[in-house]
Amino acid sequence: MPLKPELVVMLTYDDLTVTNAAEIFESCKQIPVQYWGFKEQPLPVQEMRALFSYMKSCGKTTCLEVVAYDEAAGIAGAETAAACGCDLLMGTCYFDSVRDICKANGLRYMPFVGDVTGRPSVLAGDPEEMLAEAKRILAAGADGIDLLGYRYTGDADALNRRLIAELDAPVCVAGSIDSYARLDEVLRAAPWSFTIGSAFFDGCFGGSIPEQIEKVCAYIERKCRTGVMS
Secondary structure (H helix, E strand, O other): OOOOOEEEEEOEEOOEEOOOHHHHHHHHOOOOOOEEEEEOOOOOHHHHHHHHHHHHHOOOEEEEEEOOOOHHHHHHHHHHHHHHOOOEEEEEEOOHHHHHHHHHOOOEEEEEOOEEEOOOOEEEOOHHHHHHHHHHHHHOOOOOEEEOHHHEOOOHHHHHHHHHHHOOOOEEEOOOOOOHHHHHHHHHHOOOEEEEOHHHHOOOOOOOHHHHHHHHHHHHHHHHHHOOOO
16 A cells, blocks of 8 residues: 555645634544644734644644744744644744754654745745755755655655655645645655645635535545545
């Protein structure tokens, strides 16, 4: 059976947390998806902390993805993640200072690689350089990589496949997975995990948000059970 990647449900749209994130999670909490997360903007920290706490009380693993590219913003994001008690910090460009905050607070840290700009994020860069960067930051103490594969300005599928195959660490393919065709590509690449956020709010998989999540879960289960990835 092929590796079944983890779905990370992001309660976000265009790289911003939706204002009714708590309401949506309440409607979906019974679905057997382990990983749930959102972005560092725009909810107040108190609301973020309360939602992460509730998610954890429901047995979920929690993720904060921080769309930040300089060290000061990365530190602020890591401090927010620590204050909220979440399990995994995704995003930020890698800095030792951000890693140290994560280590001190028991957070796993999966930063971006490549030339990431804007919000929603766009990824550029040479795959060879991204691979070298990923190996360097993993050696420096990152726990995995947040790969914005479908935000890439080049060949997204080739980039995903290469980094997943050549890195001995968890890779999360994050952003713009908005069709069953892209799900098939992700399953063939076999990352540790992948995120879906905006696509659920756009109805890309048909139905309400809980219905779409259940459809994606069933699709992944069926594909991995049968081994048919085309």
